[in-house]
Amino acid sequence: MIVIGAGVAGMSTGCYAQMSGMRTRIFEKHVLPGGCCTAWARDGYIFDYCIEWLIGTAPGNEAHQIWRELGALDGKAITHFDMFNRVVDESGRSVTFHNDPDRLERHLLEISPADAKLIRAFCRDLRRFTAIELYPFLTAPALRTARERAAMLRTVLPAFRLFWRTAATPMHTFADRFQDPLLRRAFRNIFFQDPEGFPMLPYLFNMASAHHRNAGFPQGGSLGLARSIEERYRELGGSIAYRARVAKILVEGGRAVGIQLANGRRHYADHVVAACDGHTTIHSLLGGAYTGPRIDKLYGELLTRPGTLFPAVVSAFVGIDGDEGADPTHSTTYLLSAEDAARLPGALQRSLVVQLRSHYSDGFAPPGKSVIHCTYFSDFDHWRELRSTDRRAYWAQKRQVAAFVRAFLERQRPGISERIELIDVASPATTKRYTGNFDGSILAWKAFSEADDVAAALVGKDRMRLPGLGGFSMAGQWVGLGGLIRAASTGRFAVQYLCEEWGMPFRAHESTPRGVWTPARLGHLPQLDRREGRDRRSRRQSTSTSTSTSTGTGT
Known part of the structure; x- marks a missing residue:
């Protein structure tokens, strides 16, 4: 089996296929596993991008069992x-x-x-x-x-x-x-x-x-979850090729037989699973040749209908000299005035979310320091247009986000601006570039929208297959809706359907814990490029504004 994408769904597919006796290889265009479930670093700070709460952190339910089978929570403390x-x-x-x-x-x-x-x-x-x-x-x-x-x-x-x-x-x-x-x-x-x-x-x-306590935060956060599943997959005998962008799914006689990478190399398999952006899969990797009423509705009519996809987000991570541990509130949504909201580029709502990420897990900030994550829903087209037509204006808009966040936090916490060491901004265009997600949406289809019913039929009736194409399945949030447990479950489902087709028993067993989890198991984290107008001030003022439009953010 070939799996396209080393996000949670792709690695889940690989794990369950390996447990069931198949040989698999995952091809991932980025340098890290996890897709949107990721993190990056600068100056000792870790910027955790995805998880706010994780369904399945308490034992005794099916969601937890999946995480145990994937090794996702092995050796980890859970913050509630x-x-x-x-x-x-x-x-x-x-x-x-x-x-x-x-x-x-x-x-x-x-x-x-x-x-x-x-x-x-x-x-x-x-x-x-x-x-x-x-x-x-x-x-x-x-x-x-x-x-x-x-x-x-x-x-x-x-x-x-x-x-x-x-x-x-x-x-x-x-x-x-x-x-x-x-x-x-x-x-x-x-x-x-x-x-x-x-x-x-x-x-x-x-x-x-x-x-x-079934919606907690696992130690190591988003990339920690992805790394643990990656370890589990490799222990089961699977392999991942990074920096391997798939350009085409090879089809012969109405059956997927392999993939072609961007560098022209071809790899063949008995079955191909696309665990990546759905629109890219349907219209780019397969050239739009295998559709039907449900696929046309989901990836044609509904894809661009307002309110069907989760909006994209702007993220601003703030590194702070000092311990913010005295504040018991880990997450706050601030409702903004019309004047404040107008200062946030591309804002879709009058609100800003401020989360004390240092409260979520240890290791996100150096000793004696803290990291805050500020987010807001934002218009993807605003950022895409800027980045494609005026790169300087694009960077300037990111600096505007950083300046707003600095001033806003100072109003809420007087004196904090003097302790801010860096602000790191990721835009919806960044999400699109590093994950391929349509319009930079992190969570894909909205649950309880019209897309929910169509996606449910794609999973339950079409068995995650496309009309007229054998040897191929889809997995991930673009077929099973958003949320990490849903993404992981689609990998399990894809293998179950394939096992039935091939007459093989589906097998799954819990992982053997690999000792206490430590931040060192995150491995090498990429940094953002420093070339984009990083504001260098005196150590006394202690500020540096950077932006995330360069290599390796994973966002």
Whole structure:
């Protein structure tokens, strides 16, 4: 088997194929595993790009079992937070979304007693979700046995009305019923930024998971997760070729037989799995020759429809001299004034997320220092156009982001600007360049959008195959929706479908832990190029602004 892409889905595919007796090789265009699940470094700081919470960090459920089979959590401590997020408005009023429903209810009632009915209804639903364990990630939908389907029904049916009602109620509709203006805006931003169009169900589900310690943060973060899966894959006998950009999927007689790299070299296999950007796979690697109604709808009509893809993001990492550990709040969404939002290039919403990443895991900052991650949803076309037509203006916009972040943090934490040692900015164009993701989207299709139903049919009915093409499968978030556990599960599904086709038993077993995980196992981390107008000031002012449009960011 040849696998295109060493993201979480691609490495998951490779691991399960190796466990099931196949020989595999992964081809990855970048120098690191993980795709968007990555990190990079500068001056001793590690900039962790992807994970904010990871479903499956508590034992006893199917999501955790997948991570154990992939070795993703071996030897790692897990950080858990008692709150999901805090939201602060322009006047300084704040609301903290505690994961514990009782504590959350008391807190919200203190903020707005007039909204008692809505508050109690939300917290009552949250309590109901804490009693539900539903993580159906082990068996591909079309292969589930009668016993597995019955077990799922036993979980779903008693809570059917709860699922139906919360899935049918948009969070915007619910939030607009609050009398308190802060709560009206804050509920939209429980997931740090407003995903727009989400119903209540995913908010309740994820907060309940966090309450059960099943949505924590693994030591080593995003690249640490990817490195652990990479180690597992290699131990199982697999190999990864880095700096190996696939230019074409080779097809003979209606069957995929191999790949051709950008350097012209060809590699052949019995089966090819594309675990990379879906649009690139369909229209570039395969030349648009193998489509059907579902593929045309997903990668044609819906791909550019507003609200179907997760927006791209701008990330600004801030390295700080000093320990910010006294602040117990790990994540805060600041609601911005119209004037502030206008200063953020390409901003799609009036908000900025500020996360104390040093609280998430050790090793992200040198001793005695801290790292903060600031993000906002941004328009991909704004950055793509700038980078392609006016590179100087593109870099200037990145410096504008850095300047805004510096000034904003100084307003929130007076004196911090004197301790800022560097600010490192990654744009949506960077994401596109290093991952190939369409429009720089990190999470691909939005759940609960029209694309959700089409993608579900692609996985369950089409078995992740394309019409008229044998010897080929797709995996990853472009077929199974966003989220790391979903990406990992699609790799498992792809191998299960192939094992059935080939008459081979599907095998999976948990990894043997390789000792306590340490930051040294991250390996070499790339740095961003320093040539793009890095602001060198005196050590007393302690600032340096860099940008991430060069080699090796992995973003």
